[in-house]
Amino acid sequence: MALTAAARVSNSTGGEGGVSGSGNGVCGGVREHMFDKVVTPxxxxxxxxxxxxxxxxxxxxxxxGSGGGAALLRFEDGRGKGKAWCFRFSYWGSSQSYVMTKGWSGFVRDRRLAAGDTVSFSRAGHRLFIDCRRRGSASGGSMAAAAAEASRALDDVETTTTRRLMAGRRRVRLFGVDVEVTDEPLDLQLGLN
Amino acid sequence: MALTAAARVSNSTGGEGGVSGSGNGVCGGVREHMFDKVVTPxxxxxxxxxxxxxxxxxxxxxxxGSGGGAALLRFEDGRGKGKAWCFRFSYWGSSQSYVMTKGWSGFVRDRRLAAGDTVSFSRAGHRLFIDCRRRGSASGGSMAAAAAEASRALDDVETTTTRRLMAGRRRVRLFGVDVEVTDEPLDLQLGLN
DNA sequence: ACAATAACCTGAGAT
DNA sequence: GATCTCAGGTTATTG
Structure with missing residues (x-):
């Protein structure tokens, strides 16, 4: 029942599940789209x-299975301004949902995010990115709207079918790599901006 | 980073800052006002x-500097009925504020405390007292309203001017005496009622 | 299940 | 304007 289950990347990778550390420096030259969400009021x-x-x-x-632990995630501004946002990512058992809490309102303010706009999450290796676009505007990202929609639908099927199997596991995967869970406060492990 | 920093009274008193142990028994014949607070909703x-x-x-x-530890404080009923209240006193780092938690709601219920009423904290030596009065009522205690007000104002000045100097000190003062900080749970040191 | 406790977070106002 | 404070929220944990 670790309150703050920090995720530290380990080298015990098994099957890597994406594009990482291939031809570019350390890792993360290739930016891959994760998902979009049209934000609600x-x-x-x-x-x-x-x-x-x-x-x-x-x-x-x-x-x-990671204990419902919280994580402080750092997202770089998708526009490449060097700016970054740290969000607290956690699971709310009461509502059975995953949420970004601390830090989120700052992003909303800064980017003037309004209901109907779309937030887009992507990554390059272990580097996370966040971006957004106005409602009604074209995808504008690395993926066409239709493809994004298809991807979302696929995600739906995949996760709903595997969720039950995954629940209860002790192993933790974060961003496609194996991580170990610790009790240390995350602030010490992930630098805030 | 001790979560529960218990305070144990030591005899290494330096300059005592009040009236204590003069002519009466052990200590605490003189009741001195500490502070009031008009409670919020x-x-x-x-x-x-x-x-x-x-x-x-x-x-x-x-x-x-005591590590943000918690303490169980015992307050005798100011009306001298032998009744006493134990409150958990601690610091909430997230909101940067000190709070009384466990036990407090019992006092609110028992004394029918309502928003706008005033809680008054005083002490006689090491004995702590708590009392309250209805909103709009005169001071009514052992101290006239004017005097109480003056005392309060003095407290204000003293603390605001010395706050910066005090912050970051290693020494700990509790109720006017030097104390040492331990990691033991306080429940073992201060008896509950 | 529920109520009490503990902790966390943020906006607004004061300094 | 940046920092500090705190009232009023929230979730989380415990019994």
Whole structure:
């Protein structure tokens, strides 16, 4: 029952599940799209939290069984301005949903995020990125709208079928690599901005 | 980073800052006012906690540097009925504030404390007292309203001017005496009622 | 299950 | 304007 289950990347990788550390420097030259979400009024309102659809959360961030621990995730600004955002990512058992809490409202303010806009999450290796676009605007990212939609649907199927199997595992995967769970506060492990 | 920093009274007193152990028994014949607080709706609501203004907390209860530890404090009923209340006194790092938690709601219920009422903390040596009065009522205690006001103002000046100097000290003062910090749970040191 | 406790977070106002 | 404080929220844990 670790309250803050910090995730430290280990080298005990098994099967890597993406593009990483191939031809480029350390890792993370290739930017791959993870998922989009059209934000709701609640996501940009006074609740100060973004609900991350469960299938996306479990597919891309963390697998249940990690103790419901929280994580401080750092997302670089997708526009490449060097700016970064740290969000607290956790699971709310009461509502059975994954959320970004601390830090989220800052992003909403800064980027003037409004209901109907789309937030887009992507990564390059272990580097995470966040970006957004106005409602009604074209995808504009690395993926066409149709493809994104297809990908989302695929995610849905995949996660719903595997969720039960995954639940209860002790192993933790974060961003496609094996991680170990510790009790140390995350602030010491992931630098805040 | 001790979570529960217990305070044990030692005899290494330096300059004592009040009236104590003069002509009466052991100590604590003279009742001196510490501070008042007009309680907010939150203080008497379902949050079950009393926010203790930082300058009062640091001036009268504990000095930062003790590790943010919690303490179980025993307050005798100011009306002298032999009744006593034990409150958990601690620091909430997230909101940077001192609070009374466990036990507080019992006092609120028993004394029918309502928003706008005033809680008054005083002491006689090491014996702590708590009392309250209805909103709009005169001071009514052992001290005239004017005197209480003056005392309060003095407290204000003292604490605001010395706060910066006090912050970061290693020494700990509790109720006017030097104390040493331990990691033992306080429940073993201060008896509950 | 529920209530009490503990901890965390943030906006607004004061300094 | 940046920092500090705190009222009022929230979730989480415990019994």
């Amino acid at each position: 609640s996501d940009v309102g006074k609740l100060n939290r973004l609900v991350v659809p469960k299938h996306f959360a479990e597919a891309h961030f963390v697998v249940p | 939150s203080d008497v609501g379902k949050l079950n906690r009393l926010v203790v203004p930082k300058h009062f907390a640091e001036a009268h209860f504990v000095v930062p």
